[in-house]
Amino acid sequence: MCCTGDDLVRVLATLSNPHRVRVVAALAGGRNYVSRLARELDISRALLQVHLKKLEAAGLVSSRLELSEDGKAMKFYEVNPFSVHLTPEFLASAAETLTIEKGSPR
Amino acid sequence: MCCTGDDLVRVLATLSNPHRVRVVAALAGGRNYVSRLARELDISRALLQVHLKKLEAAGLVSSRLELSEDGKAMKFYEVNPFSVHLTPEFLASAAETLTIEKGSPR
């Protein structure tokens, strides 16, 4: 037991976008940096950055800024291992720690 | 094994709403009809109906119209058992059957 119901909802919301699923899938095969990942997934870099931010905000990926040998700053992303067993019973327990306030996404 | 990546995304999108999680949680404790469920969850019936429709469209719940002893039409909902093990590896396999349609402007 580690996450609140709100955290779960945030994770599910984050993974409810095909682009972000593909990003996680790509990173599951190994870490990568933004520009290259954008080329491999064939999406714009700006779009990828937005999705990466959401994934990181949800705790699904981590980033690390590194300097390549030729001095260029490159931001590497990698997946944080996670495991959620989605069942009605699990949702029932998660619902106990769920706030319903309006304008809550944050 | 059974669902496409698109189906998975749809399920996750459906469960990425606190109201719908609470609905599933409530139904996990037993079937119920719309008006009563709305009272128990303390939300408007119109709102609940919208969420129930989405849950049913995603295949997470089922509905059945029944007649009470006193002749009133009552729509009962119940959860369809489901089990999704959410991991990076699982997403990687799901991503293979994921449509993105859209021109790719590089």
Next chain:
DNA sequence: AGCACATGCAAAGGAATATTAGCAGGTGCC
């Protein structure tokens, strides 16, 4: 200087969601 590559961010428009309010229908009971 100019090109290729890396990063970041903000504004703007369109699309999709969430929620409310209000209407319609039905039954049975006092």
Next chain:
DNA sequence: GGCACCTGCTAATATTCCTTTGCATGTGCT
């Protein structure tokens, strides 16, 4: 008839999300 229940729909609003476009920074190489 008038309540108290049940069901269903729509239109209109507010809000959030998605995506593109554009500009800013920096590096190294020719």
